Amino acid sequence: MIKRSFIREILDAITPETISFAGGLPDPEGFPAQALAASAARVLAQGKGLQYARTQGDRELRERIAERYRAKGIPTDADEILITTGSQQAITLVSLAHLQEGVLSESPLYLGAKNVFEYFNVPITTFAMTRDGLDLEDLRSKAHSGGWAYLIPDFHNPTGYRYTMKEREEVADILDECGKGLIEDSAYEALYFDAPMPLLFTFLSGRHLHLGSFSKQLAPGLRVGWVRGSRELLAPMIAVKERIDLHTSSLDQAIIADYLAHNDLNAHNETLRHRYKGRMEVLAESLKTYLPQFEFRTPEGGMFIYGSLPGVDASELVKRCMAQGVVFVPGKEFGDTDAGSMRLNFTHADAESTRIGVQRLAKAAGL
């Protein structure tokens, strides 16, 4: 029997009193609940969202997503978008349709992807990254010809790292040189604190698939993600999706299409970025104050601070933390060999809870 993921086990175990730095839960106060309720009322009044639908996804929603790419100067047709039941399903579809020969990815590796790759027997090769950057020499030595790379260039999970412009250029060159396709997972792309960077695939000449999600922008309870790619690359993924769930919730799709028609998602994201930057600063300050031994790099966006407590076994620490009413995810869960490494989410807990949570963490660590 396969093991359940540590993060999901933590999510199942937390009580209302637990302060959670685990998971990647958005701040519920950031959900545009009123606007989504207005959209739900509109689409249901129009009789939309209730019938079976096409596997590739709602035409209007795909058109609106394509428009958002075009607004960034990236020509995109609605037929080049496949709607998925969250980004997690997109990783599943890619794995089944394209990755049976294997995948190259960062280490530490995003747990949601690692679990899918392993479950569907996708051979995994990793190259090293830290919270301070990519090991491009390691990438170059591992990037054998053909196949695919799965990368998270914007606010990588768990390290929080964002590829620099120079790294984007060099990574794209390496992939192109060896004819490797790129699967770019941009779940956190909209959550930059200061300025966005161009998507990695725009530097590439070769095959690519771009994974996006409304989970971190709007609300993850509506399970709506998407894949942008050529019709040829999407076709086998659509065939797999038809088999595994027919199509993504028509209602969720209709609500988001209507939301995009009546609201300014960019303005909403701007508010969200401001909110999350503030929360990140509270966590960073709390760590410096109550747990000064914790080594980390201040992230430029995303949802996580990643760092390390030298000389501590984070897997043991998290068990003591659960008893103290605070949780996080040890880096070991992502394949990090640094036993002291840990991932702390800053988007879910409010300022006061964040300060208390870090104090509990320090107490559990005996520091």
Next chain:
Amino acid sequence: MIKRSFIREILDAITPETISFAGGLPDPEGFPAQALAASAARVLAQGKGLQYARTQGDRELRERIAERYRAKGIPTDADEILITTGSQQAITLVSLAHLQEGVLSESPLYLGAKNVFEYFNVPITTFAMTRDGLDLEDLRSKAHSGGWAYLIPDFHNPTGYRYTMKEREEVADILDECGKGLIEDSAYEALYFDAPMPLLFTFLSGRHLHLGSFSKQLAPGLRVGWVRGSRELLAPMIAVKERIDLHTSSLDQAIIADYLAHNDLNAHNETLRHRYKGRMEVLAESLKTYLPQFEFRTPEGGMFIYGSLPGVDASELVKRCMAQGVVFVPGKEFGDTDAGSMRLNFTHADAESTRIGVQRLAKAAGL
């Protein structure tokens, strides 16, 4: 590359002018759109339905589903319910978690299940059924010890057949005798025209999983199905579900839980049964009038009339039908060896369209 299913290709090809007897689309006028809109407004006003959620599903929804079993005299705990992204995903989860050794099923075989079994390399053994009944001797000879059977006892797809009480008893005995588990797919269970029959698994002593869905009762656009089973049987399915889509739409789940709290689903289904019985009668009358050569048995519920045009190749006929603006699914798609067999849906087209559709069909057939 895997082939897309014929039904989904038809759904993609139909225009607003096409009269469709293909697919299994519910009548949109039967959707309780106002009640669902009221539920959507309530749950969003309460801040529900937007956050990440547990993989097994919304506690309140699972509790309400469990209650519906208990109301039928079947003791059920909320922990014995797993919420899935439609019944299609339930078949995927069962296939991956339990069916790697193989599955025994009816022939003709439900296409949605056949496609999943084949895609995930589940060896399939079938026993014969017709629109007039099961071949129990064939079942007995195929039911080797151990493993699982996947059966649709209530208004089988495509044959529309409902197992008799005597067949339920005998099938349960055969499965118990050889220690075979039962996966009972009850997608159409609520759509009986006169009286319900006890679920097949209630006759069984051994292992069983029961698959249910709100798609045919409420609306398929909300992708919400469920599996009822022991904690031990659900555990590996939950682990797979976590990998493939984390969890089913929180919003869809919250809306249905709220709907069940504020409305009488049984009363809604009674209205639906009355509506569908009327539509079935229109299709049956139209067939007798315009296509008297078509041999069929009047169904006792469900969504389909299954029958055969002797001496006709239904796969060729459907191509001519598409040009005439009417579509159906040839029985060959479900593995039926009778070339003239065809499945006609009666829930989607209204009375006038049904009559016109059958006349178009007769014209395309040259009859």
